[in-house]
Amino acid sequence: MKRRVLYMVFLSVLTVFAVSGPGFAEVLNIAIPQDPDSFDPVKTIAAATAEVAFNIYEGLVKATPAGGVEGALASSWTVNEAGTVYTFQLREAVFHDGTPVTPADVVSALNRARDPGVAVRAGELSMIKDVRAVERGVEIELAEPNGAFLYALAEVYASIYPAHASDLARRPIGTGPYYLEEWTPNQRLGLRRFDRHWSGETPYFEQANFLIIPDENSMVLNLKAGRVNVIPRLEASVLHQVENDPGITVLSFPMNVVQVFSINNARPPFDDLRVRRALALGVNREEILFGAAWGHGALLDSALSPSMAGFYNDQLREVNPYNPELAKELLKEAGQENLSFTLTLPANYPLHVQAGELVAQQWKALGLDVELQIVEWGTWLDRVYTQRDYDVSVIGLAGRLDPHAILVRYTTGNSRNFFNFSNERYDELIEEGLRAYGDERRSIYLEAQEILAKELPGVFVMDPPQLVAMAKGIQGFRNYPTYVVDVAGLYR
Amino acid sequence: MRQYLAQKTAGFLLTAVLVSIVTFFVVQILPGDPALLMLGTEATPEAYARLRQELNLDRPALERYLRWFWNFLQGEWGRSWRYALPVRDLAAQSFPLSLVLASLAVGVSLLAAVPAGILMAARPKSWPARFLSALTQVGMGLPQFWTGLLLIQVFAVKLGLLPAGGNASWAGFILPVLTLALPRTAVLSRFMRVGMSDALRQDYIRTAHAKGLSRPVVFFKHALRNGSLAVLTVAGLQFAQLLAGTIVVEQVFGLPGVGQLLLAGTLQRDLPLVQTVVMIVVLLILLFDLAFDLLLGLLDPRIRYE
């Protein structure tokens, strides 16, 4: 009898340890296809970095799953009446190295982020005129009111790190819920829970590993074999392998990426709107969605994805319906029935190559002569993006939190406008959008989207699906309109 | 002997310099601008110009070559653009892994191929020999990514016996090594078989038989020694090719070897990384080759005076 009691005690102690004991660290393994580039927030460009860095760094504010911003290191902020001076109150927070976050750290990080001599995307913070430290906070002065400002502060490049940090590229020091413990390139990024996070909350997983697995089939097999728990971005082509697996949950979200057949608007005959319209009417987007993305994802009519909920124009579905007959007529009118052109595709994006293969067949059905030219990513960037030496191409443009950052690309003379698109009214609207707030700002962007749908810098196709595959039992995946994986929300 | 040594070493140095020049300029003339690749679809002209300056891309090519080669000799391999890490760290991590992979793959192949080859040579018409030769044919006929994925499917997913990838434990090496070893075993066992059957027909074997030596003694002592020469040469060659040639298997099993480094580096035009890694690979192979030659010269005096 005594023995039995002892045994029971022993068992219950064991259970307690199993549930909460320090010996049983909860580890999460996440599969991603490639390495981040650099963890220096002002140097990084790769989306793969933002995905991981989101868990390590925080800014004054951060993005919310709904697409807004909320306070992060800033507990609150006030704006002066002119809309030009923002005052942020800082929280009591410490960096991963144990030093407290001071106003001086914030000033130095933001000044570095807008220094064109250092920061790659300094231009995106060019609205800032001055950053000053004040008592337990910072004051940021803008040159003029700017509706995109707060969103810009939530981007990776506006992350806050200690002024004394020296090797951020390899040893990031932030305030996020996880810190980078180990990084073996091409293999693994080991993140560990930061127990002194300002929120006082403790994420469920003590350790989170991002495993680099370039092969999409191998990724799925690793998930099935239990070595991987989460695949945040599953290729649509392997979806069927996990869809009916009882041990795996699949979630689907819009990615906030705009896939577009870009047209070189400056090159005849594509300077003729009738020709561009004919191309648009000849595209059967449902077929492309079905063929290349397995029916997941959202069709697009203009340059914003439906995931930009507050600004998305949902009235454009009928602007360019699939209508090959009308397309042929327009081509005849323009005298281009036998148009022949090249469709340049970036080899490293299977989704875009597949969409290109399908659309080429659709355009051929109009009697056009389409030559596929598949180029390496480096060549694509050089030829299509920089020199703009192409007829038609296809690419996915990454989404941002703020519509301005997405739409400014289509303004006349913009360096990222590889469409060579130019429309006076559009340029005016984008200019005005920066100074407007609330409903006024919204209606400006609605009109801007309508112009893009009608004037066709390119044919907007779809927002590809973000497919998340997780081992059953893992919960709490939060989707954001930006390219991130929020580890802190996950639990088992 | 001294002259022989000098000649070989001079040849080695000359080739090394030649290869460094070729590598540098081939990598340099690749279209696709590294700065542009780093910036992607968000590039602006200002950011681009600054990055080019930072990467020293605005200097003349000859100056960059000389500077790079000098630094390489001194062991200053610079920082990778793609990974923002010193090339030395990246190399220190990936080369040991690739060496292990290559040695294990060739070792396993040899262990399997020698007995298989002997069997096929000794009893070519027997059923096991026929089965083995059919198996080697199939082993050589399948693309590696296919066998690799198939092995994961069977041993990691279905049976749950082995890890699906990574090198966290020694067990993680089993499947990649198997994938690499399968076609190589097939090749080696064929060489073993041909070498053995050739040796068995030589005059001295007949003499040995005539002298009344027992069949096993003749077989294992004389024929095997001769037969395995070709096999060892081929195995050495396979090892050299595997050093940087396991890209496919690294991709399938998520292993951070030299192949992945080179692939990522080339696609991103990470010039410091690619140049240095290629140089190290070529130097290793040349050294391997030089050592092999010197050894031969030592063993066989005739070669020295040829």
Add this chain to the structure above:
Amino acid sequence: MNARKLGLLLIGFILALTILGWFYTPYDPNATFVLEKFTPPGRDHLFGTDHFGRDVLSRILAGGRISLLIGISAVALGSAAGISLGVAAGFRGGLWDEALMRLSTALQAFPSILLALLLAAVWEPGVQAVLWAVAIGNIPSFLRLTRSQVLSIKKRPYVEAARALGARDRRIMLRHVIPNLADALWVQFSVSLAGAILVEASLSYLGVGVQPPVPSWGRMLREAQPYASLAPWVVLVPGFFIATAVIGFNLLGDGWIFRREDSVKGE
């Protein structure tokens, strides 16, 4: 049936299909019918359809041309260069020999996949890049093979006699060296061809191989890989043809080796 006959049979089968594909395919190999994707093999589509609803048989017929074309022309180019350099190294000797041998070692160490990557960057990824990468990758083995044969033949009495009689190197080469090399070269040819087909598949796997819409067997297998469990035929069919071609070429090579063995035994 011996190895050589079986090899000839397999290669004959592959060649016949390829030639047929030149003139006739049941459907346009690139025509997509997305709604008919993954139609199982049946009367309309003997080998079923792929993820775009393209007819697999038509793509196999058209793709064989590309795969074999790459293999044959690459090995032809590589062997031509390798043999001439090998003859040069063998006859000249000295510094020439030393330099050529070292270079071929360096080339051998350079993975053909990396070579293809570099070439794909210089031109565009596609048939041309794959072809040249495979060709260059084949130079060292032909070079070494030729050189060693030249070295051994050079010392044979009749060649020394011919030289003493004032025969020129070129003549000696054509009359004595090449014929003696033939056997070994045939074996190397067939092994190289088998290798070329596999390299093409690996390059497709890494995304630097033949590019769409051009079908090649390697590319078909790569594109089909994710769907292996859903529609096994899209993987099995190109896999079968790749394996058949590779095994066929290897058997041809074996056949040559063992034919020689047999003739020796018959003495």
